[in-house]
Amino acid sequence: MSEPAKDRRKERLDRGIKVRTDGIYAISHWTEIAYLLTPRLLFIVGLLLAPVILIPFPYWQRVLSIVCIFALLAISFDFLANYVGLVSLGGALYMGVGGYSAALLNSHFGLPPLVTVPVSTVLGGAICTVLLLPCLPLRGVYFAIVSLMFPLLAGRIIEALDVFGGTDGIMGVDGFSSGWVEQYVLICSVLAAVFILRRMVSEDVGLVFTGVKDNDQAVKASGINITTYKAFGVFISSMLGCLGGACLAHIYMWAGISQFALDFSIIPIAATVVGGGGTLIGSVIGCIILVPISEFLRDFGTLRIAVYAIILTAFIVFKSEGIMMYGTRKYEQFERWVRI
Amino acid sequence: MEIIIYGIINSVTLALMALGFTLVYGVSRLPNFAHGALYVLTGYVAWMLMYRVGLYYPIAMVLSLIITGLVGAAMYQFVLVRIRGMAISEIIASYAIGLAILEGLRWGGLKGGTITLPPFVDGSIELIGVSVDYQRLIVVLIGVLLVGLLWLFVNRTKLGLALKGMAQDERAAMTLGIDSDYMAVVAMALGSVLAGIAALVLFPLGSIVVESGYNVLIMAVAVCIVGGLGSWNGAILAAFIIGFAQILTQVYLGAHYQVVVALVAIIVTLISRPSGLFGRQKELEERV
Numbered sequence: 001m002s003e004p005a006k007d008r009r010k011e012r013l014d015r016g017i018k019v020r021t022d023g024i025y026a027i028s029h030w031t032e033i034a035y036l037l038t039p040r041l042l043f044i045v046g047l048l049l050a051p052v053i054l055i056p057f058p059y060w061q062r063v064l065s066i067v068c069i070f071a072l073l074a075i076s077f078d079f080l081a082n083y084v085g086l087v088s089l090g091g092a093l094y095m096g097v098g099g100y101s102a103a104l105l106n107s108h109f110g111l112p113p114l115v116t117v118p119v120s121t122v123l124g125g126a127i128c129t130v131l132l133l134p135c136l137p138l139r140g141v142y143f144a145i146v147s148l149m150f151p152l153l154a155g156r157i158i159e160a161l162d163v164f165g166g167t168d169g170i171m172g173v174d175g176f177s178s179g180w181v182e183q184y185v186l187i188c189s190v191l192a193a194v195f196i197l198r199r200m201v202s203e204d205v206g207l208v209f210t211g212v213k214d215n216d217q218a219v220k221a222s223g224i225n226i227t228t229y230k231a232f233g234v235f236i237s238s239m240l241g242c243l244g245g246a247c248l249a250h251i252y253m254w255a256g257i258s259q260f261a262l263d264f265s266i267i268p269i270a271a272t273v274v275g276g277g278g279t280l281i282g283s284v285i286g287c288i289i290l291v292p293i294s295e296f297l298r299d300f301g302t303l304r305i306a307v308y309a310i311i312l313t314a315f316i317v318f319k320s321e322g323i324m325m326y327g328t329r330k331y332e333q334f335e336r337w338v339r340i
Numbered sequence: 341m342e343i344i345i346y347g348i349i350n351s352v353t354l355a356l357m358a359l360g361f362t363l364v365y366g367v368s369r370l371p372n373f374a375h376g377a378l379y380v381l382t383g384y385v386a387w388m389l390m391y392r393v394g395l396y397y398p399i400a401m402v403l404s405l406i407i408t409g410l411v412g413a414a415m416y417q418f419v420l421v422r423i424r425g426m427a428i429s430e431i432i433a434s435y436a437i438g439l440a441i442l443e444g445l446r447w448g449g450l451k452g453g454t455i456t457l458p459p460f461v462d463g464s465i466e467l468i469g470v471s472v473d474y475q476r477l478i479v480v481l482i483g484v485l486l487v488g489l490l491w492l493f494v495n496r497t498k499l500g501l502a503l504k505g506m507a508q509d510e511r512a513a514m515t516l517g518i519d520s521d522y523m524a525v526v527a528m529a530l531g532s533v534l535a536g537i538a539a540l541v542l543f544p545l546g547s548i549v550v551e552s553g554y555n556v557l558i559m560a561v562a563v564c565i566v567g568g569l570g571s572w573n574g575a576i577l578a579a580f581i582i583g584f585a586q587i588l589t590q591v592y593l594g595a596h597y598q599v600v601v602a603l604v605a606i607i608v609t610l611i612s613r614p615s616g617l618f619g620r621q622k623e624l625e626e627r628v
Contacts, residue, residue: 087428089435134607144431145371145561146606152554156599266439269432277428303447309440316433317422 011338018332039331043281044191051183061179065251067291068186069244074268074275074283075193076240082278083201084233085213086136087144092151092264093131094241095248096257098124102246103170103255113176113250117185117243124242129235136230148265155260169256176250186247193240194280201280209233266305267294270312276322285324341468343587349476351583352483353542355576357556358563359486360534362575365564366507367527370424371431374415374438375535376557380550381441382408382536383543387455397458405536412532413525420528421521438557446550459544475544482541486534487576503527562602566609581605 021032054061073091081087101120105111111119135146159167176182200206208229211219216226249255267290268283275286290308297304315322321329357379364372382404389400415437423429459475494500505513506523514520538556546552563582567574582605589597 081428087431089431134610138610142565145565146610148373148435149558149561149603149606152558153599153603160595160597160599262439266436270436273432300447302443306440306443306447309436309438309443312436313419313433313440316429316436317419320423320429 008337008339010335012329012333012335014333043284047187047191051180051187058179061183062251063292063295065183065186065247066295067287068183068190069248069251070264070267070271070291071190071284071287072186072193072240072244073264074271074287075190075197075280076237076244077268078272078277078280078283079197079201079240080233080237081272083206083209083213084230084237085216086230086233087147088237089144089148089269090150090152090265091241091268092260092262093147093154094124094128094238095245095264096151096154096260097127097131097238098242098245099249099255099259100164100170100245101127101242102249103173104164106173106250107170113174114181114185117246117250120246121239121243124245125235125239128238128242129231132234132238133231136227136234151260151265155257158257158260165256167257169254169258170249171254173249173253173255175253182247182251189243189247190284194284197236197280205229205232262305263294266308266312267291270308270315272322273312273315273320274322276324276326279322279324279328282322282324286322289323343584343591345468345472347580347584347587349472349480350587351580352480354559354563354583355579356479356483356486356538356542357535358560358567358575358579359490360531360538361557361560362564362567362572363490363534364527364531366572367503368506368524369510370416370420370524370528371434372412372528372531373431373435373557374412374441375531375560376553376555377438377441378408378412378532378535379539379556380445380548380553381411382539383457383548384445384455386540386543387457387548390457391455401540404540405533408536409529409533413529416525416528421524424524438553442550442553456547457540457543460541475541479541479545482537486537490572499526559602562606565606578605 017032017035020026020028021036026032026036050064051061054064073095076094077088077091098120101124102113102116105116105120106113131150132147135143138146158164164170176185201209208219208224211224212226212229212233219226219229245259248259268287271286271290272283273286274290275284276282290311294304294308297307300307319326360378361372361375364370364375385407386400386404389395389403390397393400395403415434419433419437420430423433459473460478462474465472465474465477492500494504502513502518502523503526505516505518506520506527510520513523535556543552559582563575563578566582567576567578582602585605586598586601589601
């Protein structure tokens with residue numbers, strides 16, 4: 001973007017159609033309805049049709065599943081960071097806990113994947129919440145520091161104590177009955193997560209979450225226990241992460257220490273920043289962009305983490321609003337130069 | 341006896357790892373998540389300069405320290421200064437830079453094969469019935485020396501006092517003509533150099549691996565949280581507590597459990613004294 005000249009500035013105005021669709025006139029004409037529905041339907045229908053479109057490319061169908069898993073993690077990070085105010089650098093913890101609990105339920109109790117996934121989602125969410133409970137009184141920076149340690153240490157503790165299969169991990173986990181089940185379970189989860197969370201943050205409880213983020217003293221003064229709400233927020237976000245982890249364990253038919261790996265912490269963060277923090281959909285879009293890049297970079301091994309980190313830094317410094325915010329702005333407003 | 345001597349060595353090691361982190365955080369309220377990366381970077385650069393370029397060990401060490409200091413300063417000057425004050429972005433950006441350095445190194449040079457720095461002095465010595473190699477003694481010596489020098493620097497020189505002023509009250513320091521951004525750059529460079537010094541004295545004890553970067557970050561953070569972030573005395577005391585706790589668990593419970601010590605220490609501290617051992621009231625309000 002070029003440097004604006006001194007005697008003029010950019011003025012942004014809402015498009016007429018945007019203003020009309022804000023109110024009751026939204027249903028007055030098909031153009032207005034289309035204006036409102038197009039982006040939303042594009043997203044939903046696009047995601048739902050993606051597995052069908054990708055039929056000729058079985059490899060990319062698998063990539064789509066991975067995209068959805070990362071999208072779940074990214075939504076979880078976005079929600080926790082931008083609505084509850086807890087920056088969790090340890091998304092891999094959710095991943096690992098979900099993966100291990102699904103694998104254990106499946107291999108020890110013989111439950112089918114369609115049972116283990118929901119059970120380990122809730123169970124894993126509860127376990128993560130209990131683990132993170134002592135750290136919840138901490139604010140932003142401090143929580144980030146501690147949450148970073150959890151997945152790193154969890155992997156090492158499993159390695160050191162040789163529990164849950166030690167370094168080999170748990171093998172022989174059942175896969176999903178077919179690729180279609182796998183993909184649609186994940187896609188529906190992503191859509192449901194986005195739908196539910198977007199509504200939740202505008203409800204009363206969402207208001208309290210935002211209050212906890214912006215001014216927790218004020219929330220406390222209103223007689224609301226902030227730790228309870230933070231725990232609730234962590235529970236929701238770790239449930240999403242565990243859902244992703246459980247699905248991953250069933251897709252790879254294996255759960256191991258590498259589920260606590262750094263990829264699962266850094267890619268969702270990068271996706272959220274690239275896609276636009278605080279929009280929830282932005283983080284899904286970020287994943288759709290970043291995870292395929294990761295597949296192309298697979299040959300380079302750990303270099304892709306470095307690439308991510310650089311993309312992440314560049315976006316956070318130069319374009320911190322993210323793609324989603326940028327797109328929304330262009331869709332709803334027009335810009336023009338005005339003389340001062 | 342063994343417990344005491346190795347406990348002291350381990351504690352000084354931890355203190356060395358944590359000094360740079362606590363300095364940067366104390367002065368500019370910037371959690372430098374690239375700390376571990378700078379640590380590994382120094383070791384790698386020193387190794388490169390010695391074996392690939394063929395410089396003498398001392399020269400390679402000094403040069404690598406200078407390079408790390410410059411990298412740290414550049415990191416602040418070109419990236420972090422733009423997002424100053426946005427806590428989330430600061431964490432993510434510094435962590436991302438650290439990751440880029442670490443994983444880039446893993447890809448570029450630290451894959452497989454072990455590379456090591458030679459110890460300063462070979463051999464070992466009997467100390468009250470315990471055999472200790474010279475390098476470990478040097479670690480303790482340099483650790484103590486560094487803490488002493490830093491104390492003198494912070495309390496006796498103009499630059500150090502300015503840093504201290506920034507740490508105590510940034511706005512008041514600015515009204516007295518202290519350039520906040522300049523000071524932050526200085527602190528960042530100094531913190532990086534401290535991480536580098538720790539790397540140079542500690543790496544001869546093992547091989548240079550990327551994982552040690554994460555390790556150092558975790559330990560530095562653990563020490564700082566237990567001690568109270570930004571507090572020097574606290575950090576040193578916490579280093580001794582965690583250091584001895586680690587050695588004790590290693591001796592009585594087995595080396596497996598050593599990794600858990602740091603986490604338990606953090607959690608116990610957070611539950612019992614949320615602001616850390618030496619945290620002040622102001623920090624308490626900020627953290628909890």
